[in-house]
Amino acid sequence: MQARMMQQPLIVSSLLAHAARYHGDAEIVSRTVEEPGADDGVAIVDGVHRYTYADAHRRAGRLANALSQMGIGAGDRVATLAWNGYRHFELYYAVSGMGAVTHTLNPRLFPEQIAWIINDAQDRIVFFDISFAGLIEQIAPHCAGVERWVAMTDRRHLPQSALPLHVYEELLAAEPEDFAWPALDENSAAALCYTSGTTGNPKGALYSHRSTLLHAWSACLPDTMNLSGRDAILPVVPMFHVNAWGLPYAAALVGAKLVFPGPALDGKSLHELFEAERVTFTAGVPTxxxxxxxxxxxxxxxxxxxxxxxxxxxxxxxxxxxxxxxxxxxxxxxxxxxxxxxxxxxxxxxxxxxxxxxxxxxxxxxxxxxxxxxxxxxxxxxxxxxxxxxxxxxxxxxxxxxxxxxxxxxxxxxxxxxxxxxxxxxxxxxxxxxxxxxxxxSKDVIKSGGEWISSIELENIAMGHPAVAEAAAIGIRHPKWDERPLIVVVRKPGRDVSRDEVLAQYPGKVAKWCIPDDVVFVDALPHTATGKISKLQLREQLSAYRWPVAA
The missing domain is CATH 3.40.50.12780 (ANL, N-terminal domain)
Structure with a gap:
């Protein structure tokens, strides 16, 4: 016997429509890449733009109409190269909502990798923040399949370029805000994210509307991120990295205030936003x-x-x-x-x-x-x-x-x-x-004398010293034990710590044979495009290291 229940597809456009109808006055606040001034009819005060979910829904409709005028249809990939901000948020919903695929590009990758990803995804349009204008100039000659490059700004802030750039705000101004959001198949593609490609070419993960909504629902649960309309959420994790861990969708689902930090991700700038916007919840990488x-x-x-x-x-x-x-x-x-x-x-x-x-x-x-x-x-x-x-x-x-x-x-x-x-x-x-x-x-585990040593455990112990800012443990080839752990340390500014003081952290916390044999101090550790310590680069940098004679 079949149940008698409505069948409504789980689609991305329904999230923003819900937020606009039931949380329409909840704020979306963005630190912008432009200097203060008039912009799309809403004042930017001290470099901060603010509007509501209702505003975002109307502008997403304009954007969807503009994309339709440019010939974008179901399944077409539309790329973004942008920081966390309100225009990027509009693209998330307009592109996926109309049936195309939102493809976020990571600007921290090498230009050659970005061009390779654009070509692999067969992106038809690339939207970019003006701070990436120079990067766009580098990659555009290698992306013959891209039909349009759209600067996410107004005419006043449009950067000079040899490319025939389109202006985001002019595209929206030319279109009506009413858009008939289609009732898509919930299993159709909504978003495309690529891995960071640390072991070969990046690979694309193509998410469906259904998977995106189920992920957003799960993220809001009390035992996951415990999000609600009483929260002010600041995603430090970039929207170009796995869709900011799904927070732009989860926030709309519950009607939470959203605070986007733009390009200013240093401790001081983030603290200023935390306080000014009364942020309750935030997410990012350890660094x-x-x-x-x-x-x-x-x-x-x-x-x-x-x-x-x-x-x-x-x-x-x-x-x-x-x-x-x-x-x-x-x-x-x-x-x-x-x-x-x-x-x-x-x-x-x-x-x-x-x-x-x-x-x-x-x-x-x-x-x-x-x-x-x-x-x-x-x-x-x-x-x-x-x-x-x-x-x-x-x-x-x-x-x-x-x-x-x-x-x-x-x-x-x-x-x-x-x-x-x-x-x-x-x-x-x-x-x-x-x-x-x-x-x-699995590729970073240290194998010494036939036994596994956890590099994460060794790093956490080193980080317990008050003068250590960052630490990484890697395996270095050893003539007797196959590999032995080396701990690589970055000191905190103005602080000092010696090799022996670092190694003194370990006895009693790990087995004696797990204790690193040496410590190397560096000014900075290499990081991947997603903020993780790059053990691959670190091993390359220390390829000439040799164990002390007593080791």
């Missing part, structure tokens, strides 16, 4: 929160309204979590995900029974990457593919499946799935309560 913490410590500033931070992209040093909780009353929650997972795979929210644990025991759970929400399933396997125990001790290759996990890459014929599970490339443990902890990337 961002290190910058914010350093600003707070050096300036003596406090956080008035921020109470929750999500950290993802890399393991958060426990010392960072403790400093924010102890000194500023901010809870940092670990999250884990991948481009291939849209990206949410796990988030660390304690269960009721864990709230009764003592402080040290609670913290030991909090430093894990978390547990999966409904819609995601995890398991770990050994070398032969056999599932390992969920005891919090056995470490194996992490596999995942779920409603917002890809089954193959964009344009690829073969699927990477193994018996219906996606191999993440991470090494992890799972405990009986479902909490997962990443111990390493």
């Amino acid at each position: 961002v929160w290190l910058s914010v913490l350093q600003h707070l410590q050096t300036s003596g500033a406090t956080l008035s309204t921020v109470r929750r931070m999500i950290v993802g992209g890399a393991a958060c040093p426990p010392a960072l979590m403790q400093a924010f909780a102890r000194d500023y009353g901010v809870a940092i929650q670990h999250a884990w995900g991948m481009t291939e997972l849209s990206p949410l795979g796990a988030i660390n929210t304690l269960k009721q029974k864990q709230l009764d644990l003592d402080e040290d025991a609670r913290f030991a759970v909090s430093v894990k990457q978390g547990r999966p929400p409904f819609g995601i399933d995890l398991k770990i396997v050994g070398a032969e593919g056999d599932e390992l125990a969920r005891d919090g001790r056995a470490a194996g290759d992490l596999l995942v499946r779920g409603h917002w996990v890809i089954d193959r890459y964009f344009g690829a014929g073969d699927s990477p799935l193994v018996d219906g599970w996606f191999p993440t490339g991470d090494v992890a443990t799972l405990d009986a309560d479902g909490f997962m902890q990443i111990t390493d990337r």
Whole structure:
């Protein structure tokens, strides 16, 4: 017997339509790339633009009409090269809502990689913030398939260019705001994101409308990001990186105030926005929160309204979590995900029974990457593919499946799935309560004397020293033990720490054979385009390193 229920497709346009109708006066605030001045009829005050979900919905309709006039249709890829801002938000909804595919480009990649991605995706139009005008000049000659380059600005701020640029605000001004958003197949493509390509050419993950909405719903749940219309959300994670972890969709779903930081992502600039806009929730990679913490410590500033931070992209040093909780009353929650997972795979929210644990025991759970929400399933396997125990001790290759996990890459014929599970490339443990902890990337794990050493654990211990700003552990070839761990350290500005002081952190915290054999100090660690420490570049930089004779 069939149920008698309405059938309505889960489509991206319905999110903004809901926000406009039921949360129409909720604000969207953006720090812009232009200097203060009149812009699209709304005043920019001190470089900050503000309007509402109702305004965004009307402008998205104008943009969808403009795209239709330019011949964009179902399935066409429309690229963005932009910071977190209101125009980028409009593109998210206009492009996907009309049935085309929003393709976000990461400006932190090499120009050659960006051009390769544009060509691989067969992007027809590229929208870009004016701060990337120089980059556009570099890549345009290599992107013959791009029909139009659109500067996301008004005529007054249009940069000089040899390219025949279109002006975003003029495109919108020429069109009506009413647009008949189509009732798309919810399994049709909505957005395209590429991996950072650290091991070869980047690969595209093509998300559906259905997967995007299910991901947004899940993100808002109390045990995931716990978002509501009472929040002011500032996504530091870029909209060009896995769709800002889905926050532009989740915020519209609940009608939360959105605060976009634009290109100013330093600790001081972020703190100013946190305070001015009364931000309650924010999300970003560990290096961002290190910058914010350093600003707070050096300036003596406090956080008035921020109470929750999500950290993802890399393991958060426990010392960072403790400093924010102890000194500023901010809870940092670990999250884990991948481009291939849209990206949410796990988030660390304690269960009721864990709230009764003592402080040290609670913290030991909090430093894990978390547990999966409904819609995601995890398991770990050994070398032969056999599932390992969920005891919090056995470490194996992490596999995942779920409603917002890809089954193959964009344009690829073969699927990477193994018996219906996606191999993440991470090494992890799972405990009986479902909490997962990443111990390493499979390509970064240090193998010494036939045993695995977790580079993440070694890094977290080094970060516990008050004079250490960043640390990375890598395996260096050893004549006796195959590999031995080397810890690479960046000192905090104005602070000093010696090799012996760093190594003194380890006894009693790891087995003796896991303790690094040496410490190297550097001015800065190399990072990938998504903010992670690049172990590949670091190993290349230290290729000439030789162990001390006593090692």
